Amino acid sequence: MYELLQVNIQRGDKHLLQHFDLYFRPQKITAIIGANGAGKSTLFKALLGDIAIDSGTISFAGKAIQQWSLDSLSRHRAYIAQSFRPVFAMPVYEYLLLAREPYTESEKHSERLIFDVANDIGIQHKLFTCITQLSGGEFQLVEFARAWLQLSENKDMSGKCLMLDEPSSALDIYQSQQLYRHILRFKDAGGTALIIDHDVNAVAKLADDLVMINAGALQTFGTAEDVFTAENINHCFNTQGHIYQHAYQLSYS
Numbered sequence: 001m002y003e004l005l006q007v008n009i010q011r012g013d014k015h016l017l018q019h020f021d022l023y024f025r026p027q028k029i030t031a032i033i034g035a036n037g038a039g040k041s042t043l044f045k046a047l048l049g050d051i052a053i054d055s056g057t058i059s060f061a062g063k064a065i066q067q068w069s070l071d072s073l074s075r076h077r078a079y080i081a082q083s084f085r086p087v088f089a090m091p092v093y094e095y096l097l098l099a100r101e102p103y104t105e106s107e108k109h110s111e112r113l114i115f116d117v118a119n120d121i122g123i124q125h126k127l128f129t130c131i132t133q134l135s136g137g138e139f140q141l142v143e144f145a146r147a148w149l150q151l152s153e154n155k156d157m158s159g160k161c162l163m164l165d166e167p168s169s170a171l172d173i174y175q176s177q178q179l180y181r182h183i184l185r186f187k188d189a190g191g192t193a194l195i196i197d198h199d200v201n202a203v204a205k206l207a208d209d210l211v212m213i214n215a216g217a218l219q220t221f222g223t224a225e226d227v228f229t230a231e232n233i234n235h236c237f238n239t240q241g242h243i244y245q246h247a248y249q250l251s252y253s
């Protein structure tokens, strides 16, 4: 889906991303992991076009990112930021309605879609609450619903990409599990998900592919099965741990 070829980003003397060659497989969940300050959010910013790259190319669905119109991009990829909170006051319903801006459709259609998605994500009882009165976790789920609505044309999410930067950071254990289930549902509908998450245990179970970033460099990437080794994890996080299979594991499916 996204492809990076020899992408470099440097600010002053600091190399934020160095020689990134990466391909994110469509209809898969790719987790991006790395220590604090490794460059994960910078990678997302580069994919979103929010930070200028110094060299290399980034393409989305086979087309250079600069050749996409903003309108078309907004229907193909949605981003959930790490700790965004809107400062304006409006009901959740109105906030979600903004996600339907790129589409020409009747008010009835938007309304039905918003109620359906809110129901699926379990925030239907919050639809008429003011967004400034939501807890951090509640707002995170609203953001997920907003992103889903932004990408919904029909039930098929093929060609659509959801980018999530630490989406479960404000969620309790139950809501985190629910969120991971929704991400799997998105994949089952044909969508592609890129997720930055510090919970390596969670992503090991969730992700098809893993990207490990270490001090602005791509340490390794591949299928989660190949990449999720104690050696790789220890190198990435400067730890000395072991990998254990626990008899008791919470399941997302």
Ligand SMILES: Nc1ncnc2c1ncn2[C@@H]1O[C@H](COP(=O)(O)OP(=O)(O)OP(=O)(O)O)[C@@H](O)[C@H]1O
Binding pocket: 011, 014, 016, 034, 035, 036, 037, 038, 039, 040, 041, 042, 043
């Ligand atoms: N515009 C900039 N100019 C200079 N340095 C920057 C800039 N943006 C980010 N950095 C630095 O680049 C490094 C990578 O930052 P980034 O936010 O991508 O890390 P991260 O892996 O997402 O970290 P975390 O897990 O803590 O969120 C950090 O050391 C940060 O201070």
